[in-house]
Every structure is written in C-alpha cells, then in structure tokens.
Amino acid sequence: MSSSAASRTRARGARRSDDLPVPFPHAGGVLLADQAQLDPMELLHGLVADLRAAGGRVVTGARVQHVSVIGRPTVRWDGGRMSSDTIVLATGAPTVDRALHFARLEPQRSYALAFDHPDPPDLMLLSAHGSSRSVRDAPGDGAARRLLVGGEGHTVGRARHEQGHLDRLREWTAEHFPQAVETHHWSAQDYTSPDALPRVGLLPLGRGRVHVATGFAKWGMTNGAAAALAVSGQILGDPVPWAQRLHRGRGRLPAAVGMARINAGVAAAGSLELGRAALKPLPKHVPEGEGAVGREGLLPAGRSTIDGRTCTVTAICTHLGGVLEWNDADQSYDCPLHGSRFAPTGEVLEGPATRALALRDDDHS
Numbered sequence: 001m002s003s004s005a006a007s008r009t010r011a012r013g014a015r016r017s018d019d020l021p022v023p024f025p026h027a028g029g030v031l032l033a034d035q036a037q038l039d040p041m042e043l044l045h046g047l048v049a050d051l052r053a054a055g056g057r058v059v060t061g062a063r064v065q066h067v068s069v070i071g072r073p074t075v076r077w078d079g080g081r082m083s084s085d086t087i088v089l090a091t092g093a094p095t096v097d098r099a100l101h102f103a104r105l106e107p108q109r110s111y112a113l114a115f116d117h118p119d120p121p122d123l124m125l126l127s128a129h130g131s132s133r134s135v136r137d138a139p140g141d142g143a144a145r146r147l148l149v150g151g152e153g154h155t156v157g158r159a160r161h162e163q164g165h166l167d168r169l170r171e172w173t174a175e176h177f178p179q180a181v182e183t184h185h186w187s188a189q190d191y192t193s194p195d196a197l198p199r200v201g202l203l204p205l206g207r208g209r210v211h212v213a214t215g216f217a218k219w220g221m222t223n224g225a226a227a228a229l230a231v232s233g234q235i236l237g238d239p240v241p242w243a244q245r246l247h248r249g250r251g252r253l254p255a256a257v258g259m260a261r262i263n264a265g266v267a268a269a270g271s272l273e274l275g276r277a278a279l280k281p282l283p284k285h286v287p288e289g290e291g292a293v294g295r296e297g298l299l300p301a302g303r304s305t306i307d308g309r310t311c312t313v314t315a316i317c318t319h320l321g322g323v324l325e326w327n328d329a330d331q332s333y334d335c336p337l338h339g340s341r342f343a344p345t346g347e348v349l350e351g352p353a354t355r356a357l358a359l360r361d362d363d364h365s
C-alpha cells in the first residue's frame with residue numbers, strides 16, 4: 001500500500017460502551033478495540049499507483065463477457081481483450097461460472113446516506129440487533145466532516161418497494177441526528193455465502209489459471225484482504241494454511257443447510273414474480289421516473305420512463321430466465337433469483353448476467 005493511502009487510515013481506540021451516542025446504548029452496544037477506518041477510494045488509488053509502478057496495466061470501463069483458457073488465458077469484452085498467465089475474477093458474482101457460484105451466494109442490496117452534520121460521532125457503530133444500522137463519519141467540504149448512515153439490507157429483487165428502505169433510513173437518522181442535512185444517497189450490493197465465509201479458489205475447468213474471490217458478506221475490507229492473501233498465496237506457490245477453509249467444497253452441514261435455504265428462497269421468488277407478471281397487465285403509460293413489470297403479449301415485459309425516454313424491454317433475466325422486478329430506488333430491473341440488474345434500456349448493470357435485455361420499444365418523445 002502506498003504511504004498516502006496508509007496515512008488516511010485512522011485507528012480507533014477502545015471506548016467504554018456508556019460513551020456510545022444515541023441510540024446505541026439502548027441496543028446493548030459494545031465498542032471493539034483496535035478498529036481502523038479508511039477511505040476505500042484513496043486506498044484503491046494507492047493500490048493502482050503501486051500496480052502501475054510495478055509495470056501493471058489497468059483497463060477501466062470494460063465489461064468482461066468471456067474468459068477463455070484455451071492457450072494463454074484471455075478475458076474479452078466488447079471491443080477488447082487481455083491475456084495473462086493467471087486470471088482472478090473478483091467481479092462480485094463471477095461472470096464466468098463453471099462452479100455455479102451463483103447458486104451458493106445470496107445477493108444483498110443495502111443503502112447508504114450522507115449528511116452534513118455539525119458534529120458527527122467520531123466512532124464506527126454497527127447495531128447488533130433488529131434492523132441493521134451502521135454509522136460512520138467521512139471528510140466533508142474543507143474541514144467539515146459528514147455523517148454516513150447505512151443499513152436496510154434485503155435480498156436483491158425481492159423488496160417490492162426499495163425506496164421504502166431508503167425512507168426508513170432517513171426517518172431513523174432524523175430521529176437520532178436531528179441536525180443532519182442529507183447530501184447524498186446511494187445503494188450497492190454484496191454477496192453472502194451459506195456459511196458466511198468468502199468463496200475463494202480455482203474455477204473448475206480453468207486449467208488452474210482462473211481464480212474466483214467473492215461472498216464477502218458486507219465485510220469486504222477484511223474478507224477482501226483475506227481473499228487477496230489466499231489467492232496470491234495460491235498463485236505464487238506459497239499457500240496460506242488458514243486459506244484452506246475458504247476454498248470451495250467445504251461441505252459442512254451449516255453450509256448445506258444455508259444453501260438449501262438460499263435455493264428455497266430462489267425457487268419461491270421465481271414463482272412469485274412469474275405469477276405477478278402473468279396476472280398484471282403492463283401499463284401503456286408510465287409516469288416520468290417510474291417503471292413497471294407486467295404481461296404484454298406472451299412474455300413478461302418492463303416499461304419505464306426516465307428523462308423523457310420511454311423504453312419497453314423483455315423482463316426476463318438473460319442469466320437463467322428469472323422474471324425481473326422494477327427497483328424504484330435505483331430505477332433498474334432487478335432479478336430476484338441471483339441478483340443481476342439491468343438499466344431501463346436493458347444494459348447489464350451487475351450480477352452474473354452478461355447479455356442485455358431485449359429492447360422492444362424505445363421512444364424518446
């Protein structure tokens with residue numbers, strides 16, 4: 001890590017739990033010793049600078065669609081390719097999945113809000129009970145600091161009203177930090193494995209050249225670093241002993257039970273969305289900023305109007321055919337099965353899908 005990135009890491013000492021601000025003392029909070037807080041973008045810039053200094057090449061803005069291990073391993077995207085001795089797929093849900101990772105991962109979407117606040121708590125807090133609430137501070141404009149509040153996670157594509165999750169975070173913040181003035185909101189997703197350990201290892205049929213690292217369960221700062229140590233140990237021929245537990249084929253009972261739970265949820269969500277789409281006709285007109293999924297012709301379709309552009313797409317996920325749901329917080333079509341997401345115009349946003357939705361109609365008027 002470069003020194004500039006490391007210098008922004010702040011150590012957090014042990015504190016007594018009765019130091020906790022509202023509302024955490026009521027949740028039986030405990031402050032853990034030896035915490036550290038860092039700015040992930042600064043860390044990323046530091047790592048990129050180190051990589052470039054060592055002769056590495058960084059390509060951004062390219063969506064990998066294919067990985068070939070015939071000859072020298074190669075990744076391909078629209079209009080480009082890159083070869084190397086070893087490939088590590090660290091794309092959230094792996095885009096090439098010969099190990100069916102998607103069936104062993106639960107995609108979870110969570111929300112975050114940033115606020116101007118005169119005195120945000122100088123603590124990192126995570127609720128231990130009930131709806132998760134996570135509180136941080138962050139640099140604001142000039143010397144000011146911002147309050148960050150996160151939480152309200154749910155399985156991707158199964159919320160029905162994502163905006164409601166953001167609103168609940170807003171209400172909670174207004175109650176406990178009444179001076180907070182919202183500046184930003186966003187959401188993101190991460191994947192959890194049945195036994196809550198990351199999934200790290202070689203991809204089957206990858207000729208020992210393609211590694212996967214995913215399932216960080218919203219603990220990417222630590223689980224991602226552990227996965228990186230495990231993968232680099234494997235590549236450099238110096239495996240880390242504790243990493244054996246992260247590799248696939250763990251086969252323990254809790255994992256099997258967790259996997260059964262995940263796949264029962266997938267089956268239930270698949271039937272539910274199919275039923276909803278079959279019963280409900282697709283509206284002919286959708287107001288600005290909104291979208292809907294329903295029946296039009298033989299297949300479920302989605303219609304949205306964003307910035308004056310009304311698009312109609314086939315609302316069937318190009319991964320394995322899940323019926324999509326409209327996400328009213330992010331204005332996207334989300335798959336309730338394995339978490340692929342698509343733009344209103346059909347392009348893939350994230351998840352295991354690699355192909356866009358079929359665009360049936362595109363009206364700019």
Ligand SMILES: Cc1cc2nc3c(=O)[nH]c(=O)nc-3n(C[C@H](O)[C@H](O)[C@H](O)COP(=O)(O)OP(=O)(O)OC[C@H]3O[C@@H](n4cnc5c(N)ncnc54)[C@H](O)[C@@H]3O)c2cc1C
Binds near residue numbers: 063091111220221
């Ligand atoms: C709201 C929220 C708050 C969180 N807070 C914390 C926290 O406080 N501490 C903590 O430790 N963790 C936290 N996490 C979890 C952490 O962010 C994740 O665990 C971590 O980012 C996952 O890392 P990843 O590399 O697997 O996936 P990502 O960070 O999602 O990175 C995957 C990358 O792959 C790219 N990609 C995907 N598909 C392709 C493709 N086909 N071709 C090319 N590129 C592709 C994506 O664009 C993305 O840049 C939080 C997560 C959320 C959602």
Ligand code: FES
Binds near residue numbers: 351
């Ligand atoms: S992400 Fe697998 S079917 Fe949609």
